Amino acid sequence: MGLIDSVQRKLAEQMQEQVIELVRSREWRAARNMSDVLLAYIATSGGSATLEDVRRNTGYDSRSQVDAYLNSPHLRELLAPSGVPPTSALSWESCSAEVDHIMGHDVMKSVKNLVADLLDYMPVLLYQGQWDAECGVGSNDAWIHTLQWHGHGGFTAARRE
Structure with missing residues (x-):
């Protein structure tokens, strides 16, 4: 995609090798953390607002739209898990920090x-x-x-x- 130059690419590839080694060693949390460092490096070095769509010059904004849709009363009623009233305090949240903290290591498996x-x-x-x-x-x-x-x-x- 041409986001980074050849010097930056070599450094990114070194970080990538570290991620791969951590995955092979089944060090899931460390692999996820290093992967996050690598992605942040590429985004920062490449000047991209988001790696989710490199053509954009602003961050990815659909999460708030998806959250609003999935929290709408009609959809909550349709998707309510068994035993959970659709009017409960539970709500959908894209990229929940709490869920990421608990399950983030799982991403690397x-x-x-x-x-x-x-x-x-x-x-x-x-x-x-x-x-x-x-x-x-x-x-x-x-x-x-x-x-x-x-x-x-x-x-x-x-x-x-």
Whole structure:
């Protein structure tokens, strides 16, 4: 994407190797923290307001819109978990700091095998933003094409439009 120059790229690649080593060592929290450092370095060095869409010169703003939608009375009623009244004090929050503190380490664990199992039972839509430098098309293609499942041949042979 050309966000950083060759010198910055070498440093980013060194940080990336540290992340990979921490994942291999199953040091999940440290891997997540180092990954956050790496992403912040790329964003800062590249001058991007957000890695979620590198074309933007302002931060990503859809979270507040999604939060408002998911907290709307009608949707709360439709999606209320069993035993939780739709009028409860619980509310949807995108990127909750509390949830991230508790579950953030889990982000670094692969669920690739679970995706392959899921694909054997139902259609799946995996989203990746075309201009997303954090989890974009290239990085997702790399692991998706290694999945082994009943539709793999058709998927890899399908013409992109």
